[in-house]
Amino acid sequence: MSAQKIVIIGGVAAGPKTAARARRVAPDAEITIIEKGKLISYAGCGMPFYLAGEVHKFDHLFETTYGVIRNEEYFWREKGVRVITRTEAKSIDRDKKEVHVENLETGEQYTVPYDKLVLATGAQPFVPPIEGLNLKGVYKLNHPDDAQQIKEYLGEVEGGEAVIVGAGFIGMETADALMKLRMFCSVVELQDQILPGVLDKDMAEVLAKKLTDQGLEFYLGHKVLKLEGDEDGHVTAVVTDQGTIETELVVVSVGVRPNVQLAKDAGLTIGQTGAIAVNDHMQTSDPDIYALGDCVENTHLVSGKKVFVPLATYANRQGRVVGDNVAGGDEVFRGILATGVLHTMGFNIGRTGLGEKQARDLGYQVVAGIYHGFDRTHYHPEHGMVLMKLVTEAGTGKILGAQALGQGDAVKRTDVLATAITMGATVEQLFDIDLGYAPPFATPIDVSMHTANIIRNKVAGLAETITVQELKQKMDRGDDMVILDVRTEPQFNMRRLKDDRVKLVVLGDLREKIDEIPRDKEIVALCALGTRSYEALRTLKGAGFKDVKYVEGGLQAWPYEL
């Protein structure tokens, strides 16, 4: 009996991980990786950090933790895996079980037989249909070559201005990198919020305001029409449907599309999302062909729907599953929560599960809650704020999703929520979790639990809330109300809503000044974060006031100019 032949198409992340795992469980298999490019097994997610200079050496993106470059020789010597680079898989003959390939250097064509085939063909940046993409100074940031080219180009220009097209993950990480390089950055986004599909609009607005305060400029709801250049072919401006932004550098990051042509041509099923359809064993419609990573769609663990969310962690975790299964195993990859985290300009941002709008669009009855607090005890010198939002199902209390952002550790809370949601936790169960508390790490009741308690208080009828967006709408349409600011006088004098309906009553004075507050008007209590205004609401309700709300997230979540 000849050795099992495992052929893997794609050598960036999912492919090599599959090969490594298959080798460990099937020592006798012949394992071959076919990669179109010349680089393999590189840290694609590291590009913005290389660009920012935080990763100093290009090679670090290709090294193992112990400093060995992951090249063809490494895979052969350490893993016994054959890697063929600069070679493209042109077609699959499923009957003969062979792949037709072409050596892109020599033009030589030949066939590679397989017993099990693995498609790890990845995704590629979507290229928007606009003029000027071939100007000098216009880049994407998807491949190590891109990062190197931008670095070289930046060596040519003097300081300068940059425009990033697309306010998604890579766009926002690129903004961080370019700001670190002292570029003046603008971000143009077609949708009316940053991080669309990542954050709900209310959360995105808070973040955008904070980033704007630090010097980043956003053009939201702007459609890029074309890029303009000078006589030397260098880009000079981004022209949108609402104006022209001068610039010396453009980075286009408007999402990626799965590479499915090879699978499609072979007659494999493509899912409704446009990515390759796989079952929970990561098998395509042909049981001898597996697919994983950025070219497949996944099952959302909350909604049960198919989604296309290409992330490196799935590529790696699916690699273990496929590596087992092509070697005769029976492993499953259940699905994803579309958990996404990023760091940009001092802010940590995370999301997992369903967003509020997404949940409502799927037909869920939703109770959402926002809490603004510190990630660790406020007396600890390193504390930072976290704005957190939980999305739960009305009635069951099941947690559907979570979002968190701030200079504090928003990502730890995202991971806790991802764990809770995967396990089907309700908002009550979240309160049962014994999270680690010590002053350098958390508060005695963690931000995530406070957020859960906001929702429990709402459901119990203890707290009626409005969002900053709703308050702004009420202000704009001239609602008769008292905006009861209960902060201290110095806080009030430093920064406050400029509106005649605002009345300052310091929380500590509220009980004795309660008669100064009209009982026949709607009261909207406001403070910095939402803690004191909730206390004020309870005091007023206790004194018989009927129509009282407090503003979730407080003035710190106010996304508009004051």
Added chain:
Amino acid sequence: MSAQKIVIIGGVAAGPKTAARARRVAPDAEITIIEKGKLISYAGCGMPFYLAGEVHKFDHLFETTYGVIRNEEYFWREKGVRVITRTEAKSIDRDKKEVHVENLETGEQYTVPYDKLVLATGAQPFVPPIEGLNLKGVYKLNHPDDAQQIKEYLGEVEGGEAVIVGAGFIGMETADALMKLRMFCSVVELQDQILPGVLDKDMAEVLAKKLTDQGLEFYLGHKVLKLEGDEDGHVTAVVTDQGTIETELVVVSVGVRPNVQLAKDAGLTIGQTGAIAVNDHMQTSDPDIYALGDCVENTHLVSGKKVFVPLATYANRQGRVVGDNVAGGDEVFRGILATGVLHTMGFNIGRTGLGEKQARDLGYQVVAGIYHGFDRTHYHPEHGMVLMKLVTEAGTGKILGAQALGQGDAVKRTDVLATAITMGATVEQLFDIDLGYAPPFATPIDVSMHTANIIRNKVAGLAETITVQELKQKMDRGDDMVILDVRTEPQFNMRRLKDDRVKLVVLGDLREKIDEIPRDKEIVALCALGTRSYEALRTLKGAGFKDVKYVEGGLQAWPYEL
């Protein structure tokens, strides 16, 4: 009908939290806190940080997040809660439903009637039965006064040496604080490991080695017999059963005991742990008397057993439950995982659930696994290592406990595991969790999942492992074996086991040099962290070697001198 009278005994953490919550749900209740001391609502956990100078102002430990001091006036004005300080509850008359109290300033005695009584009497430091505790320079670190006194005393001495008695949470945090103050610190611990009851001995040994390398000295398994002083009454030495340690400062932190006398005298049930017994509504054996915080025992969520684990987070979370219930609510506090986290000397340490020994002692069949890896991508400039251990139940794969430590973010992983364990997750389900990945926060497959995979590999028969402790025992008793170090030559030359049985074969050379390795001997593969040695094990197994193991955690987990 007169207002409901809620009387709370104890004003540090659990009491004020109970009062605040009760006020929010029961606006008409008369709420009174009776506190023996003169300070209330202080951040007891902040003492080491105040001592270290990281909290600059003493008042910060008493302030709200918005800078208001939490004193009697604050509670009255903001919460409508009456606080009586310097007043001790002497006895409870359960028939008349009143508490007999004494004003410690005036000696006046009077009774306070209650409808619902709450015992938040806390715990106090255990005083070991040794001579010399009243010498100058001998302190505990439990109350703000302690921290201030140590600071004043340190102002008197010149630099100097300190001995901490007890290597528990507070002892290790105090060591961190004193090292920051440039003291030369020794820690004396009766048990044969640091952080007993927190970490398993194998994990504690790794940590102790790393802290020793940074200049901290440990005297483990030493029993303190007495403290000696000079003619002025200043402490000069700690005398143990194994020698004398000269010192200018002693901090005694050998655990706390619950304050249960008041409850006991009132005939309330005291649990087997010695703390007050409560049901899941936090009611004592008298349904009108609740108890919470450091004076009660809790139910361990994994074992179902009663345990005494006094932590600030329980005091606060139980405060919400009791605050609801004394106001007519129906809230439960399910139990705890004894999650504990701390930071000391650059290391983050966490544990949750059952330790390995603890689980075995309780009768569980255990599969444990250790993994040593980076908390974020190794090319990110801020990455740190995390040594992680998971304890699972054989057969079911249920996660029983987790421990993590390192300069990397061990605490995030502890929180994720606490969440998973609370929800009853198995080691397979841990792999399903969609944790947030981006280079500044994690690796594509997180340390926690790698640890889970170690266990899955062991259970699947892919990996046989030994611990560094087991390897040391084998070396010491002269076992015939090959210790196959598969690191690079520079790594090997810099730091290695000095033993004739060690053989260097760089992983990349293993396949071609495989005939140099004897097939008739036990092979123990070793690398820095455990990744390459696992790879080597698979390669050797694939080549037909029968008796191969690899060392979990690698040389970085080696707790002995080299």
